[in-house]
Amino acid sequence: xxxxxxxxxxxxxxxxxxxxEEEIEPIAQEIENDHRFPxxxxxxLADLDVMGVPISEEYGGLGGDQLMYALxxxxxxxxxxxxxxxxxxxxxxxxxxLELFGTEAQKERWLRPLATGEEIGAxxxxxxxxxxxxxxxxxxxxxxxDEYVLDGTKQFITNxxxxxxxxxxxxxxxxxxxxxxxTFIVDPRNDDGFEVTxxxxxxxxxxxxxxxxxxxxxxxxxxxxxxEEGEGWTQTMKTLDGGRISIAALSTGLAQGAYDAAAAYxxxxxxxxxxxxxFDAIRDKLVDMYRKTERARLLTHKxxxxxxxxxxxxxxxxxxxxxxxxxxxKVAEDAVQVLGGYGYTEDFAPQRFYRDAKLMEIGEGTSxxxxxxxxxxxxx
Amino acid sequence: MMKVLxxxxxxAEVEEDFEIEGTGIADRYLEYDLNEWDDYAVEEAVxxxxxxxxxxxVSVTIGPERCEETIRxxxxxxxxxxxxxxxxxxxxxxLLDVAAKTRIxxxxxxxxxxxxxxxxVQAGDDSFGATGVSLADAVGFEWAxxxxxxxxxxxxxxxxxxxxxxxxxxxxxxTEVDLPAVLTIxxxxxxxxxxxxxxxxxxxRKEIAEKHLADLGLDAEAVETDVRLTEMYEPESxxxxxxxxxxxxxxxxxLAQVLREKGVGAE
Numbered sequence: 106x107x108x109x110x111x112x113x114x115x116x117x118x119x120x121x122x123x124x125x126e127e128e129i130e131p132i133a134q135e136i137e138n139d140h141r142f143p144x145x146x147x148x149x150l151a152d153l154d155v156m157g158v159p160i161s162e163e164y165g166g167l168g169g170d171q172l173m174y175a176l177x178x179x180x181x182x183x184x185x186x187x188x189x190x191x192x193x194x195x196x197x198x199x200x201x202x203l204e205l206f207g208t209e210a211q212k213e214r215w216l217r218p219l220a221t222g223e224e225i226g227a228x229x230x231x232x233x234x235x236x237x238x239x240x241x242x243x244x245x246x247x248x249x250x251d252e253y254v255l256d257g258t259k260q261f262i263t264n265x266x267x268x269x270x271x272x273x274x275x276x277x278x279x280x281x282x283x284x285x286x287x288t289f290i291v292d293p294r295n296d297d298g299f300e301v302t303x304x305x306x307x308x309x310x311x312x313x314x315x316x317x318x319x320x321x322x323x324x325x326x327x328x329x330x331x332x333e334e335g336e337g338w339t340q341t342m343k344t345l346d347g348g349r350i351s352i353a354a355l356s357t358g359l360a361q362g363a364y365d366a367a368a369a370y371x372x373x374x375x376x377x378x379x380x381x382x383x384f385d386a387i388r389d390k391l392v393d394m395y396r397k398t399e400r401a402r403l404l405t406h407k408x409x410x411x412x413x414x415x416x417x418x419x420x421x422x423x424x425x426x427x428x429x430x431x432x433x434x435k436v437a438e439d440a441v442q443v444l445g446g447y448g449y450t451e452d453f454a455p456q457r458f459y460r461d462a463k464l465m466e467i468g469e470g471t472s473x474x475x476x477x478x479x480x481x482x483x484x485x
Numbered sequence: 486m487m488k489v490l491x492x493x494x495x496x497a498e499v500e501e502d503f504e505i506e507g508t509g510i511a512d513r514y515l516e517y518d519l520n521e522w523d524d525y526a527v528e529e530a531v532x533x534x535x536x537x538x539x540x541x542x543v544s545v546t547i548g549p550e551r552c553e554e555t556i557r558x559x560x561x562x563x564x565x566x567x568x569x570x571x572x573x574x575x576x577x578x579x580l581l582d583v584a585a586k587t588r589i590x591x592x593x594x595x596x597x598x599x600x601x602x603x604x605x606v607q608a609g610d611d612s613f614g615a616t617g618v619s620l621a622d623a624v625g626f627e628w629a630x631x632x633x634x635x636x637x638x639x640x641x642x643x644x645x646x647x648x649x650x651x652x653x654x655x656x657x658x659x660t661e662v663d664l665p666a667v668l669t670i671x672x673x674x675x676x677x678x679x680x681x682x683x684x685x686x687x688x689x690r691k692e693i694a695e696k697h698l699a700d701l702g703l704d705a706e707a708v709e710t711d712v713r714l715t716e717m718y719e720p721e722s723x724x725x726x727x728x729x730x731x732x733x734x735x736x737x738x739x740l741a742q743v744l745r746e747k748g749v750g751a752e
Contacts, residue, residue: 112554116561116685124679154682167682177682 114173121180124153133185134451136312140304142267143312146188151222159196159347160204164212166220171347172409175354179402182358183365186461187312189355190468194263194313195219197348199226202272202288206332206340215270215290224269229259229291229318230341236260237474239274240283240338244320246275253277253289253330255298255323261468265316266301268293273320274341277334286337290329291320298323309460346418348469349426353405356429356465360398363433363440363458367391370444370453387443394436401429420482427475430465437462487537487641489530490599491544492590492617493523493559495552496610508579508714519555522605526670528677529635530603531563537641541565545593547575547586553693560688561680568593572697574705582710583615589708590616591623592701601640602667606631617669627666633657633674640664 110118129146136143150156159174160166167173174196182189203216218224235241244257255275265271271291278285293299303317332340368391371382381387408421440455441448448455466472495517503514519527527544534540544559545568546552556567570589575581594602604617621628627646634649646666650658662668680688698707727743729736744750 112557113686113689116554116558116680116688117682120558120561120680120682120685152681153679158682167686169682169686 110172110176114176117169117173118176118180120153121155121177122183124149125180125184129181129188130184133188133454134457136185137187137309137457138311138451140306140311142191142314143188144267147191147222147225150192154222156192156195156222157200157220160200160216160220164204164220165217166204170409171350171412172406175350175405175409178351178354179358179361179405182355183362184358185312186355186359186458186464187310189358190310190461190464191225191264191267191313193348193351193355194228195226197351198228198344199264199268199270199272201347202228202331202340202344203290205343206288206336208328210328211290211331218269225264225267226270226272227262227264227268228272228274228344229262229265230274231260231262233258233260233317237471239341240286242274242276242286244273244275245279246277246287246289248277248327249324251327252324253327255289255291255320255325257320258302259318259320261305262316262318263313263468265293265318266304266314271299271318272331274337275320277337281335283338284335286341287334288331288337288340289325290331291323291325293318296323296325308463309457310464342419345469346422347412349422349475350405350408350412350418352465352469353401353408353422353425353429356426356433356462357398357401357405359433359458359462359465360394360401360429360436363437363455363462364391364394364398366454366458367394367440367443370447381443390439390443394439397432397436401425401432404428420479423470423475423478423482426465426469427472427479430462430472433462433465434459487533487540487601488597488599489533489540489542489601489603490594490597491523491526491530491542491559491564492602492604492620493527493544493546493556494520494605494608494610495546495548495555496520496608498609505717505719508717510717517552517555519558520605520608520610522607522609522670522672523559524677525672525674526603526605527559527562527564528675529670530601531678532675533601533637533640534563534565536637543568543597543599545570545590545597547571547581547589549576556693557688557691558680558685560691560693561684562678563684564691566692566694568597568694568696570696570698570701572699574698574708578708578710580611580710580712580714581708582712583613583619585708585710586616587619587623588703589698589701590620592703593696594620594624594626596701600644600664601646602626602665604667604669606669606671617667621667624667627662627664628668629660629662629666630669631671632668633671635668635674 154167157166158169162168200219219226246253246255273289273291277287298321300319301316302319305315374381404425408418408425412418437458447453497515500514504511530542534542542564544564547570607614629648631651632648633651636647639647644664646662729739
């Protein structure tokens, strides 16, 4: 068992880290305050081949593995949770399903621009009345000749306002339950009836747009169906197995960023005549933060390596996501505490990590749902 | 066909808090990275290769196997192949002085026959700042030191290096140097790129040829030196700052008094 990263992975991690520290960190708070999606940063990430890390080179991706993708996502999270979230949603949810389930023609038309980073991807599963119980879906797709007509509302859709394509889940057979759900490729710019009705103001992650979208009689040709009718749910489960690894990696990055901020501050800040890191109360907190971060990373890498080995990762990715998201929130909270009054101000990063971390326990399956998934895998 | 040789070096960067052990800094306080000046030299060479046709960029380093990852980053940024010179005689040398580096690099230049050699102005660790010019002298190339601007088109079209050199006191010298030439590259001449991830992946398959001294027609004598590192210490640093407090008028008066006491300005 080898815990050392391969040289190629290390070089990629270090390069992305350098880019993040130079180009993203200085604007991370500003884009949060302005609620601005930094398109220019995503343009630069596209130029560096970051936007399609785990996508085949044949379709314009980098051809890297899930471990490489996790490392890149962690580095983004270490400086900006919002950029990391938009990135992870673009890759895991908006792009990867096209590679896994698309036809050759669909890959050329829809996957390639996402893999090269020319376009941003999104997917739409959640609805106003359907969250953890995603099968209770109201959005419908009715066949009309050689077209489908989509109607419904989707909620909390990351990137929808910026996206070149959105993978929309809709019911094609209302009597078939889980087997009645299908996936459709929707073009937000050119398909009539698609509308972003809300971009939410949130507790954190405000540089990453979270949207409500309305589908009012969106008429699309039948070649926009991804896979077969009725495969939407099994596709979703497969997609989330990989997606949860990226949220775990993003969470690890948030924890690392918060830990770094707290450790640096505690070494500098002096009270009672010595650095506060020399007091048990703070040192123990820092060690605990380090422990949680390292644990989150190990679980994330384990899930990623299993994924790359073609093994089942349902349990491992759920466990990594559950643990890392909790670690991110707790480590970020402790970082705020270590910085005291300064930690509560926007001049210092910990409050931002704290706000961003909370979503990780909610998105791509709440922690409660991760318990459910893991429990089932353990036979309970 | 044109060839640009870039000398590069992995240097140790010291953490903020460190301890000196003997004549060196304890290993646990060191992080290794590409010498800052060399990053600009690599970028300049790659830009020439991207502007012209059929131009090969080769980098050469003197260093142990550890530095291959650093050298590979130059390959990721567009260098075509690399040469790494190392053997037991080099490993046993405490200090590689300018003359020794010149002997080794001269052998590489004679084998590779480049049209242009780029070196960094200096290396961040031992800061001799002399290797480039010494090498030019040894191989009989023209040279220009501390180059902060290069006309790439003139290199390609006229085989001449039209350069700006940064001199003391903000003076800018414009010089023309015929190829083959050695240019020592100053920071700021360009904006070094980030390696693309595809570049990093491709760099894993590029060649880093390991050469021993014997492969270059040299022996252990080539790295002998009369220069010895005798001591390393941290100089005492002293800071003496006076902060004036009060209104602008009060602080101006206090400053004037200090200046008068120090004998600055006319009575």
